[in-house]
Amino acid sequence: MAAANQAALATGIHPGLRFTDARATLPDIAAEEIDRESDRKALSALAAWMVRFSPLVAIEGEDGLILEITGCDHLFGGEAKMARELSVRLARAGYGHRLGIAGTVGGAWALAHAAAEEGQPALLSSGAERAGLAPLPIRALRISEAAITLLRRFGLTRIGQLYDIDRKALKRRFNSRQAADAVTLRLDQALGLRSEPFAPFRPPPDHFARLACPEPLTDAAGIDAGLIKLTEELCGYLSADGLGAQSFLFQAFRSDGDMSAIRVNAARPVRSAEHVLRLFGEKTAQIDPGFGIDLLLLEASRTGPMTAGSRPLSGDLSGNDLDEEALSALADRINARLGEGAVTITLPEARHPVLMAESTVPFAGQDMDGAAPPENLPGLRPTRLLTQPERVEVIAEVPDGPPLRFVWRRKVRRVVRADGPERIAPEWWTHLPPQAGTTAPLPRTRDYYRVEDEDGRRYWVYRDGLYGDGRGETPDWFVQGLFA
Amino acid sequence: MDLATLMSKGLVGPLTAPPAREASFPYGLDKHGLHEIAEAAYGDRAAATGFLLAAAPRPPRRTILLWVTQASTARDMGRVPEAALREATGGKARRLSLVTRHATDALWAVEEAVVSGVVSHVIAEVDSADFTATRRLTLASERHGVPVTLLLPHICEGATAATTRWRVGPQPSAPNRYDPRAPGHARWRVHLERCRAAPALVGQAFDLEWNDETLSLNMVPGMVTGSPAPGEAPPHPGFPNRRTG
Incomplete structure (x- = not known):
């Protein structure tokens, strides 16, 4: 028995139970192979969808997601309201879930696993971990089964009981240092005494803009209007920071829990809203609005410094007679329609066989002077x-x-x-x-x-x-x- | 359809600089407009490419060339290496390349590049280009002053809106001054099949010689166009001819 939902628990079936025992309780239960790979994929998809609540999402174990919602909760009117909305949406999508919100990852994990119920999120305000976690069982601490058994043998079943025990005395009870350290580390992490690294499953975007739609968008015109608004906002942020971005990701979240994403790339950092919109071009038609889109998100990544040079009055006055920016813009437009890496440039390469002395690479805003081939190659070369x-x-x-x-x-x-x-x-x-044996x-x-x-x-x-x-x-x- | 409708659809518009009809060789190939260069027979792509590079604009400054190739052509006839391009253009032009699966995508990219105005010359190798496509490209090219050259296979026939259409085939090369047994400067026979600037010259053939040292394209006088008799190779004693490979 790998996992159990509310209905199963109600009949007395719990994870870890043998299948025969479970069948004894519930005769018409069916067995199926565990497909961990599909589970992982589904969890990743859910994690990608969670981006609508926070840009920082991490996958925890086989059945957990961690969201860093610092600074995000106010968008939903506070932690409680955010938790409720999250809960409602998950339930609508058919996911059984338990939610815990706390100031630490360990605390939230403990709440989600031991305190929360389906549809009833458990909340703990920051700083209240010590008191809030005290009544929870020690299995909520993310420690091994062996450690739980050992602690229970001493009569330690609640997290609160661990607070006042002398650490040295506690450590002596364990047969190895690592086992004891693991318990104290988890305890400290839950209480916020030690920091815990957070590894988001996707690097957070450098800049993003979001647009929540009170009235779900159902047609392409609405999506386009939203994209224009978001692009202008995002390009405003970028230009305020003196940056340009090479990659833009547009995500549309449907109210039925589905999402679609479109990515466009630029050869060099850009921040002109007009150009970005042109790259998205007709691609927004790929987005299926379904029963309505209620959130649009535009992210910019691979940002880099950008110098907004002034344009020469005419080509004759410019020191550099090539408009590299316009050239990249052309390459971006072609790439956006014909596929990434369609436009290529041939660069010289220091190789001896003459034919290999050049390599073709995707055009990524390379300096055209760098493409200058070496002069005076000997011999006549074919056309x-x-x-x-x-x-x-x-x-x-x-x-x-x-x-x-x-x-x-x-x-x-x-x-x-x-x-x-x-x-x-x-x-x-x-x-x-050739070495001996190779042919x-x-x-x-x-x-x-x-x-x-x-x-x-x-x-x-x-x-x-x-x-x-x-x-x-x-x-x-x-x-x-x-x-x- | 009257002129006003055409203008409203953007098919006809005022030209910023009305192109002067070039009435002398190569009839605008190096300046503006859409030009087609076709193979005379299968396998003459190298000669057509050579003629294109020889007659193409030789930029005075650093410029960008966009070379669009349809994948089928690239598979069959390969590509133009950078070394050959440099030899022919004097090293000023840098090239951006693009390989597309379909001719329509290639022609779309050509138009996009012409309209953007950042490239100085666009070359496209496609299987075919219909009248509508050539008409669009001719207009775009004349409006934005960017010459476009299409390299077409020998099977291309029929109507075109291009300024000129040339058909290029190889000729025995010029005598080599230093080694009578070696090929000399490349020579081509070029037929002018269509020419809007000088309709009277349609059907005329030119025998051209490309000098890759002086980068000049010369007319070969009729008297010497015959294949020069290659010097009889002195018999090489000692090695028998043997079938290899």
Whole structure:
């Protein structure tokens, strides 16, 4: 028996009970495999939904959520009202729950597990932990079963009984230091004497704006209006702090407990409401309002400093003739429609094989000067580089003549003129000699030729390896590129 | 549909700078408007690309080029490496690339870039572009002064609103002064299939030679367009011809 709800408890079934015993009490009970993975997913989804109450949500164990509501409760009219609203919403969504609010994580845990009932949240104002937790059983302290048994053997069943016991005397009763420390640590954390780290399941946003809708929104126009309002508010916060953000998350919470989220990204920090709205563009149409949306939330993350430069009067007057901001804005718009990372830029890379000397990365507002390739690369480079070198059948002079005839894409090409070879060795420092037992082929030296066929088409072909280089069979020929 | 309706729909509008109709080669390819460059036959994409890079605007200052490719083209004909781009443009242009699955997305991105005005030239490699798309791009390009070039496959035919359409195929290269057996400067035969600026010239073919040292595109006089006889390679004794690979 893994867990029990109110109805089960009422019939005397409690967690930890054997299934046979449970069936003895309730004959028509059914057994099912525990699917912890699905439970975890459901809990994560619930945690994501809880963001509407507080940006800081942590997952506790297998069945608990912790919300840091400092500074959030006033949005709902106080802790009691917030707890009631939370309770009502959870009940409406069909979740059995117990709520505890206290000044410490340990205190709230104790209240939720030992004091609260379904629909009756337990509240403890900050500073009242000592008195409030005293009547609760010690199992509310998040300590191990062994420790609970031990303490009960001494007649210690209430948390309050632990307050006045000399710590040293208590520690001596335990057979290990760690066990004793665990009890005192949990006690101190519950009372707020020692701090407890809080690990939110998602990093909190740097800035956010929220819009509660008294009247649920049911159409796209309402959502758009809400988004405009939120964006302007959020961009106001950002510009007040001199910041821009690269990532914006728009969340819409439906009154039936569902939520949808849209994220847009910018290549460099932005805070222009107009630009952010344009990125969201038609994506808001993806939000299904269902029976109505009652809360909108817009978060900004990956913030960075932003200098609002003044615009030159005309392009001729600017020292930098590229409008990098407008360029990023263009890239953002294309990415927003065609998918993140669609716009790419090719950057030089310090590699020896000429073809690998550049790498294509998503454009993220890189300085365009940084993209300047090194000058004076030796050799003629093809106008087009095929995605993959294509293996061809070749008749060539042995060992190092250019091809005389080859078949590329099912057509025989008779070579009229040829130039080469340009010998390009592999990067020996990245490929050490094979260890005993490994059979990975070693990269081979390539001889590149520029050849022209009867029609005037020019190809870049290479022979992968030299004759008798001891690195494999007879070398193969490949077409790698096409010359103009 | 009368002019007023067209204007209200944004299809027709006053041009900030009425483009002067270029009546000389390359008929505006390097300045403004929409131009199509098609392959003469399958596999001539490299020649078409070479002609495009040779005739494209050579920016005096640092500029950005947007290169949009449809994924099918990229798979079949590869991409243009940075080295080739630099060689042809003199190193001034930086390139932003974009690969899209569909031609419509590619053409949308082209229009977006043209309207934004931050790029100096937009090149798109698509499978096809219909009349409506080319009309839109022509208008956008002329209004914002950003030249757009479409690289099209050899199967493209039919109506277009583009300023010009060229069909490019390779020719045997120029004689190599230093090594008679090696290919020399690239030569292409370029057909002008459509030209709104000079309709009289439609159908004319140009034999062009690209000098990659001086970055100049020269007309080849008719007399020497024939393939130069490659010097007979002296027989290489010692190694037999053998089938490999």
